[in-house]
Amino acid sequence: MEPAAPMTQPSIIAERLSCVRGDRMLFAGLSLRLSGGEALQLTGPNGVGKSSLMRILAGLLRPLSGDIRREGQTALLDERHALEAHLPLGRALDFWARCDRVPADRMAEVARATGVADLLDVPVRYLSTGQRKRAALARTIAGHAPIWLLDEPLNGLDSASVAMVERLAARHCKQGGICIAASHQPIALPGGHRLDITDFAA
Amino acid sequence: MWLAILRRDLAMLLTGGGRRGGALLPVLFFLSVAILLPFAIGPDASMLARTGGGIVWVAALLASILPLDRLGEPDLEQGFFDQWALRGMAEEWIMAARIAAHWLTFAPLLMLAALPAAALFDLSADQLWRIELGLLAGTPGLAALGVMIAALTAGLRGGAALAGLLLLPMAVPILIFGAGGLQQNGEGGTALAGAVSLLLVAVAPFAAGAAIRAARE
Numbered sequence: 521m522e523p524a525a526p527m528t529q530p531s532i533i534a535e536r537l538s539c540v541r542g543d544r545m546l547f548a549g550l551s552l553r554l555s556g557g558e559a560l561q562l563t564g565p566n567g568v569g570k571s572s573l574m575r576i577l578a579g580l581l582r583p584l585s586g587d588i589r590r591e592g593q594t595a596l597l598d599e600r601h602a603l604e605a606h607l608p609l610g611r612a613l614d615f616w617a618r619c620d621r622v623p624a625d626r627m628a629e630v631a632r633a634t635g636v637a638d639l640l641d642v643p644v645r646y647l648s649t650g651q652r653k654r655a656a657l658a659r660t661i662a663g664h665a666p667i668w669l670l671d672e673p674l675n676g677l678d679s680a681s682v683a684m685v686e687r688l689a690a691r692h693c694k695q696g697g698i699c700i701a702a703s704h705q706p707i708a709l710p711g712g713h714r715l716d717i718t719d720f721a722a
Numbered sequence: 723m724w725l726a727i728l729r730r731d732l733a734m735l736l737t738g739g740g741r742r743g744g745a746l747l748p749v750l751f752f753l754s755v756a757i758l759l760p761f762a763i764g765p766d767a768s769m770l771a772r773t774g775g776g777i778v779w780v781a782a783l784l785a786s787i788l789p790l791d792r793l794g795e796p797d798l799e800q801g802f803f804d805q806w807a808l809r810g811m812a813e814e815w816i817m818a819a820r821i822a823a824h825w826l827t828f829a830p831l832l833m834l835a836a837l838p839a840a841a842l843f844d845l846s847a848d849q850l851w852r853i854e855l856g857l858l859a860g861t862p863g864l865a866a867l868g869v870m871i872a873a874l875t876a877g878l879r880g881g882a883a884l885a886g887l888l889l890l891p892m893a894v895p896i897l898i899f900g901a902g903g904l905q906q907n908g909e910g911g912t913a914l915a916g917a918v919s920l921l922l923v924a925v926a927p928f929a930a931g932a933a934i935r936a937a938r939e
Contacts, residue, residue: 580804580938594808600801604734618726619809663809 530592530666530698531555532577537586538722539572545722546572550586552715554698556666559689559709562702564717570702573717574598574671577700592698595665597673601656603644609655610640613662620663627662634658635684649676654684661688668692670701682707724815727806731823735789745827748785749835755781756839767844774843775853775904781839782832782857783893786864789828790885793820793869794876794934803934813931817869821926825865833857852904856912860900863919866926867892873930877937 531554538548546569554560562570575581577588578596603612617627631637634654639647647655653676660668673685686708689699693710701707738744759777760770797803806816833854840850871888875881895918902911 578804578808580807582939596804596808598801598804600799600804602801602805604800615726615730616805619723619806 528592529556532667532698533589534577535587537576538584539569539576540584541572547717547720548722550720554700556696556698557693559693559699559711559713561707561709561714562700562717563704563714565704568717568721570717571598571671574669574702578669590667592666594667594669595660595663596669596671597656597660598671601652603655603659605645606643608641609636609644609647612644613655613659616659617662622662630658630662633688635681650678650681653677654681657685666697668697668699670699672703673701674703674705674707723809723811724819727816728819728823731820732827734792735823735827745831748788748828749831751788752781752785752832752835753839755784756842760842770843771845774840774845775849776901778836778839778853779897779901782861783864783897785832786828786861786868787886787889789824790868790872790889791882793824793872795872795881798876798934798937803938813934814927817873817930817934818927821866821869821923824869825862829857829861829865832861849904852908856900856903856915859912859916860896860919863896863922864893866922870926870930873933876934
């Protein structure tokens with residue numbers, strides 16, 4: 521892939537976050553601070569609040585208390601892929617390319633890098649779980665957002681695809697980006713930092 | 723990005739987004755109501771001419787309800803609203819695009835379909851003109867109401883069925899003024915339908931946007 525467009529130094533700073541879902545306190549006093557080139561894996565068993573934390577970091581969910589400061593565009597990959605099921609994958613991705621003003625050749629490169637280049641004519645609803653996940657990854661990373669939030673990026677992926685995700689994340693960090701991945705599976709990220717949300721369980 | 727969203731909404735509503743029929747379905751529905759009516763109330767020409775205009779309005783109202791299940795729920799479910807929010811696109815703008823798309827995909831076709839319907843009811847040219855003018859004034863309000871209610875019910879289970887039920891009573895003012903405009907010297911009714919429409923179009927993007935944000939929590 522082409523080197524990413526020059527980024528101003530991105531950063532994401534969260535201070536003393538706490539989160540309530542329903543009437544259950546998921547975590548409290550959680551702080552993190554990442555700047556360009558750094559990566560972090562969020563770990564913890566199901567239901568501990570990984571996805572909620574991701575949505576808080578993305579600004580889609582308000583924390584009960586605490587502050588978030590982000591410098592730089594954020595891209596989120598979660599289980600809602602935002603790809604229209606009835607469209608061929610190529611056209612579903614084109615919609616986001618238009619939204620993000622991504623040129624067609626960049627989209628083609630990203631599709632090759634994520635291994636979906638051969639699937640562009642296939643309607644999204646016929647793709648397998650892993651293929652769909654890779655397609656959503658292409659949608660996530662095509663827009664050159666410096667902050668990647670990947671919620672369970674490895675679900676349904678085969679080992680070759682897992683290596684592909686790790687390679688893309690490593691390159692992204694090398695180019696000065698930030699990558700936060702929530703995963704209960706091991707994922708090799710640059711620096712190997714981990715944050716176990718159970719440590720902050722309320 | 724706004725234009726890309728509008729184009730997508732138009733395509734989704736025209737083709738039905740891979741689900742049941744697209745823009746043609748409400749129109750066929752409208753026409754079949756118009757065709758059924760003479761069978762139901764008999765071939766009395768003066769009776770048909772008197773009730774026809776009102777029936778056109780009821781059919782228009784029902785036709786505007788058909789696409790409601792596509793206006794909020796699927797995009798919330800599939801994460802489109804999340805992704806737009808991440809890109810800094812305000813929900814108000816998104817819902818404004820959606821109102822425009824909803825109106826463009828049901829109202830012009832409906833106004834076209836009112837021509838054969840008027841012929842079936844033996845309506846005079848003057849009455850047809852009043853109906854078309856009234857539809858032009860009232861349908862933007864129906865579109866705005868539809869999007870607003872689709873957004874409000876998006877996060878709920880069984881929201882789509884509820885949406886239709888919720889829309890009907892709220893559409894009563896438009897229906898009264900719109901059908902009132904059909905009478906002799908009824909221009910005031912048409913004007914009021916237009917006023918209600920304007921108000922709804924002005925309020926709906928904000929209400930619908932707030933509803934989508936609330937559904938995300």
